[in-house]
Amino acid sequence: MLPQQRLKIExxxxxxxxxxxxxxxxxxxxxAPAISLDRPKVAAHGDxxxxxxxxxxxxxxxxxxxxxxxxxxxxxxxxxxxGLIDSIEIAGPGFINLRLALAAKQTVVASILSAGAxxxxxxxxxxxxxxxxxxxxVSANPTGPLHVGHARQAALGDALAKLLETQRWDVHREFxxxxxGVQIGNLxxxxxxxxxxxxxxxxxxxxxxYNGEYIADIAADYLAGATVAAKDGAPVKAxxxxxxxxxxxxxxxxxxxxxQDLDLxxxxxxxxxxxxxxxxxxxxxxxxxxxxxxxxxxxYELDGALxxxxxxxxxxxxxxxxxxxxxxxxxxxxxxxxxxxWERGFTKAINxxxxxxxxxxxxxxxxxxxVGLGIPKGYPDYVLHKMVTVMRNGQEVKISKRAGxxxxxxxxxxxxxxxxxxxxxxxxxxxSPEIIQRGRDxxxxxxISRKADxxxxxxxxxxxxxxxxNPVYYVQYAHARISSILNTWVAEHGxxxxxxxxxxxxxxxxxxxxxxxxxxxxxxxxxxxxxxAADELxxxxxxxxxxxxxxxxxxxxxxxxxxxxxxxxxxxRIALLAATRQVLANGLATIGVSAxxxx
Numbered sequence: 001m002l003p004q005q006r007l008k009i010e011x012x013x014x015x016x017x018x019x020x021x022x023x024x025x026x027x028x029x030x031x032a033p034a035i036s037l038d039r040p041k042v043a044a045h046g047d048x049x050x051x052x053x054x055x056x057x058x059x060x061x062x063x064x065x066x067x068x069x070x071x072x073x074x075x076x077x078x079x080x081x082x083g084l085i086d087s088i089e090i091a092g093p094g095f096i097n098l099r100l101a102l103a104a105k106q107t108v109v110a111s112i113l114s115a116g117a118x119x120x121x122x123x124x125x126x127x128x129x130x131x132x133x134x135x136x137x138v139s140a141n142p143t144g145p146l147h148v149g150h151a152r153q154a155a156l157g158d159a160l161a162k163l164l165e166t167q168r169w170d171v172h173r174e175f176x177x178x179x180x181g182v183q184i185g186n187l188x189x190x191x192x193x194x195x196x197x198x199x200x201x202x203x204x205x206x207x208x209x210y211n212g213e214y215i216a217d218i219a220a221d222y223l224a225g226a227t228v229a230a231k232d233g234a235p236v237k238a239x240x241x242x243x244x245x246x247x248x249x250x251x252x253x254x255x256x257x258x259x260q261d262l263d264l265x266x267x268x269x270x271x272x273x274x275x276x277x278x279x280x281x282x283x284x285x286x287x288x289x290x291x292x293x294x295x296x297x298x299x300y301e302l303d304g305a306l307x308x309x310x311x312x313x314x315x316x317x318x319x320x321x322x323x324x325x326x327x328x329x330x331x332x333x334x335x336x337x338x339x340x341x342w343e344r345g346f347t348k349a350i351n352x353x354x355x356x357x358x359x360x361x362x363x364x365x366x367x368x369x370x371v372g373l374g375i376p377k378g379y380p381d382y383v384l385h386k387m388v389t390v391m392r393n394g395q396e397v398k399i400s401k402r403a404g405x406x407x408x409x410x411x412x413x414x415x416x417x418x419x420x421x422x423x424x425x426x427x428x429x430x431x432s433p434e435i436i437q438r439g440r441d442x443x444x445x446x447x448i449s450r451k452a453d454x455x456x457x458x459x460x461x462x463x464x465x466x467x468x469x470n471p472v473y474y475v476q477y478a479h480a481r482i483s484s485i486l487n488t489w490v491a492e493h494g495x496x497x498x499x500x501x502x503x504x505x506x507x508x509x510x511x512x513x514x515x516x517x518x519x520x521x522x523x524x525x526x527x528x529x530x531x532x533a534a535d536e537l538x539x540x541x542x543x544x545x546x547x548x549x550x551x552x553x554x555x556x557x558x559x560x561x562x563x564x565x566x567x568x569x570x571x572x573r574i575a576l577l578a579a580t581r582q583v584l585a586n587g588l589a590t591i592g593v594s595a596x597x598x599x
Contacts, residue, residue, distance in 0.1 A: 001037075001047060001100055002108055003527050008080055009098065010035040013052055016074035020060065020067070030059035037098075039525075046089065046097035047105075047521065053094040064094030072096055106511055108524040110504030112579040120527045120586055122167045129168035134341055135161050136380075137352035138264070139176040142256040143187045144212060146263045146409040148388040148458065149354055154269045154409070155447035156385060157352045159539035159591040166590060167534045172346065175271045176337060179253055180278045181330070186210065187256075188249040194219035195242050200404075212404030218255050228254045231261055232274055263409050266436050267443070268592055280336045286328060289336040289371065290321060298370035313366035313377070331360050335367030342368070342375055349380035350537065355453070358384060383537050385452040392460040413439035416446075416463040439463075441593045445472035448591055449543040471547050472593065475584065478550035480599040482581040485562055489574055493563065503575035510572040515556040519580065522552045526583050530590070539591060546587045553580050 001009075014035045021029045033055040037048040053068035060067065072088045075081055075098075086101040112119045122129070137157025140150050161171045178184075190209035198204045200211040209215075221228075222238040228251065229235050236254035239247045257274075264270070280286050290306070293299050298309050304324035311318050321332050341349045351357075361382055368375045390397045390407045392415060397407050414420065417439025419432060442463040449471060450456050468474045489495035511520065526545065533541035562573045585595040 001104075001521075002111060002524050003531075005084060005100070005104060005107075005524075006037050006048070006528070008084065009048065009075070010037060012075055012078045012080055013050060013071060015078075016071050017052060017056060019074070020056065020070060024060050026060070030056070040097065043518075045091065046087075046099045048098045048100075049091075050096045050098075051094070053096060057094065065090055068094040068096050102512060102517070103509070105517060105520045105524070106508040108520055109508055109511075109575050109579045112523060112582050113501045113504040113575065116501065116582060117586060117589070119582060120166060120530050122527075122531065124168065126168045128164075130170055131348065132170045132172065132346050133164060133348040133350065134172045134174055134344075134346040135164075135350045135352065136174045136176055136341075138269075139178070139353070140260060141178045141183055142253045142260065143183050144210060144256065145214060146260050147406040148390055148409065148412055149385075151267070151409040151412055151443060152385050152388050152447045152452075152456070153352050153354075154264065154267055155444045155592070156383060156452055156539060158269045159444070159448050159542070160350070160352070160383070160537060162590045162592065163530065163534050163539050163542065166530050169534075172273070173271045174273045174275055176275045176277065177257065178277045180281060180333070184249060184253065187252050188245050190215045191219045191222060191248050191252045192242060192245060195223055195248075210404075214256075214259070214404075218252050221255065222248060222251050228258050230254055231257060263413075266413055266440065267409060268440055275337065275340075277333055277337070280333050280340075285336040285340060286333050289339055289367070290328070290332065292371045293321070293367065296370050296372050298366075308363065308367060308370070310363045310366035313362065313369050315362040315366055319363045319366075331363045331367070334360060334364050338364055338368055338380060339371060339373075341380070342373065350383060351380050352383045352385065352452075355384045355386055357382075381537065383452050386455040388447070389455070389457045390460065391457060394461065397460075409443075412443050412458065412460075415439070415460045416442040418464055437594060441476070442470075442472050444592050445475075445543060448539045451538065451540050466599075471543070473599075475546045475550045475588065476594070476596055477599055478553050479581055479584045479588070479595045480597060481557070482553070482577045482584075483597045485557075485577060486574070486581070489563060489570075493570065495574065500575075500578045503571060503578060506571060506575065507568055508572050508575060510566075510569040511576055513560050515552075515559040516573075516576060519552045519556045519576065522549050523579060523583055526587070542587055542591050546584065546591075549580070549584060549587070553577075553584075 014032065017032050017035070021032060033052065035050070035052060037050055040046055040049045053064045053071055056062070057064035057067050068090045072090060075085060075088055083101055084104045085098055087099045089097045091097050135157055137153045138146070138150050140146055146154075157173070161173055164171050186209050189206050193204070193206055193209065194215050196204075199216070223240050225238050225240050227235050227237045236251055238251045241247060293308060294306075298312075299321065300307050300309070305320045306322035307318045308321045309318055319331065320329050322328055338349065365377065365379065368379060369377060390412065399405055399407070414435060417432075417435035417437070419435035419439070446458055446463060447456065462470055463472070466473055486495070486497065486500075490497060511517070529541060529545045533539060560573065562570065562577060564570050564573075588595045
């Protein structure tokens with residue numbers, strides 16, 4: 001049922017419960033319980049169920065079935081329920097099972113066609129309307145191409161951002177660049193070695209450096225004096241001087257940032273801000289954070305090192321902040337960075353990271369607690385994802401020709417779109433917009449189709465199948481199939497696509513078949529599904545819902561012909577299909593997947 005219908009029924013039940021409590025005559029009457037309606041697991045039991053009678057029976061010292069009957073009578077007799085409820089049954093120990101009136105179920109069509117792309121979105125006065133939230137995701141080190149783990153972060157992060165926007169949050173997307181530290185020194189050393197003519201495996205190749213072929217590309221461009229576009233500043237021009245390691249470092253970081261940005265563009269992901277780790281040092285934020293923690297008494301010195309008392313906030317042991325050589329450990333800039341989030345006004349922050357970051361959660365939160373700014377103990381929130389295994393041609397793919405040690409995001413997009421990577425095909429199939437779009441859709445849908453904390457096997461062969469085995473094809477085909485039916489309606493029956501929004505106000509009484517009612521019920525679930533998914537930080541629920549909705553549509557279309565001779569029946573069913581197509585498009589947009597008109 002629609003949220004407004006559920007809220008109306010819950011309000012009637014709440015008033016009825018309050019009246020029963022007031023009439024109980026108890027010296028210490030119980031507080032009214034929270035009212036909620038659930039969807040019965042068995043469809044034959046009705047459209048909604050309440051266990052309110054069983055919650056109230058013990059404190060009111062009443063038989064739960066008798067109490068349920070009183071609540072049911074209150075529902076039947078309340079004028080607000082007129083036209084809303086068809087029947088009420090008492091089941092088991094005191095469940096109240098409700099069936100909506102058919103006309104009430106059919107109102108979802110008008111709601112969808114009237115709201116259009118906004119259907120399912122929270123109202124303007126929703127609890128979180130206008131509240132700021134930062135979602136940090138991808139945040140790859142600028143030391144190599146984006147890999148499939150980054151792909152899962154990008155899909156999860158962007159879908160979660162869009163999902164929270166449907167609930168009226170003011171969402172800020174941020175990418176944190178770890179452009180300082182040992183790994184950046186290793187990157188510069190790798191490019192230098194390549195520029196000097198060495199390659200992995202040579203005796204002169206430095207240990208701990210990066211071996212992918214992309215290092216050779218960077219070195220070649222550096223020696224050629226190439227210029228790299230910068231995302232947030234002046235372009236970086238290579239000097240070609242192998243004696244200037246700092247110049248090599250600047251060029252290599254800019255080069256890889258540009259490469260990563262191109263991959264994110266191909267994936268359809270954009271950020272509001274790119275935050276540099278190096279800026280935390282340049283602006284003195286790291287040193288300032290350490291000083292705050294020292295003054296707050298949250299640190300102590302031992303064996304020449306500075307330690308943070310993280311055990312006071314749930315960590316299993318205290319952690320070193322500043323090593324005996326004067327350098328900071330890696331979590332210290334993380335604390336400074338999250339402090340900057342809070343100071344920028346993001347009282348809610350969500351980090352999407354791999355499960356290998358689990359150990360940093362307690363120490364980052366402990367550092368934030370230590371500065372004494374009243375930051376909540378659970379700040380920031382984390383969505384941790386597990387690894388992705390890539391299968392292609394029936395075999396696990398472990399490396400990329402370009403990256404040398406892992407499958408890249410670009411590989412996954414191109415393979416899933418039916419193309420080949422630049423290394424496989426010099427003709428440049430990678431540049432085909434059709435391949436990129438198909439691949440982007442498949443990768444996005446697949447990577448959010450499971451909960452983040454579950455391991456995922458990405459089957460490229462499945463992503464290429466044009467059958468109901470392929471979930472993204474199955475959902476997109478439903479949208480395309482409805483579009484084809486609507487075009488036939490226009491061509492053969494004088495329909496007018498411009499009239500579709502108004503069809504919901506017409507006669508929908510003919511939508512009374514079993515399959516039509518099942519589809520109506522599924523459509524009505526969409527707003528509550530979005531709200532629940534946003535609360536749970538779980539965009540996978542959108543993918544689940546879309547698969548179910550597509551299934552309900554295909555079942556309806558198989559059972560009930562749409563373009564029948566009966567004009568009233570035909571128009572009602574066209575309205576139902578138009579509403580279904582709108583919700584499919586809305587859901588696909590929420591996870592960043594296209595809704596094709598034809599396939």
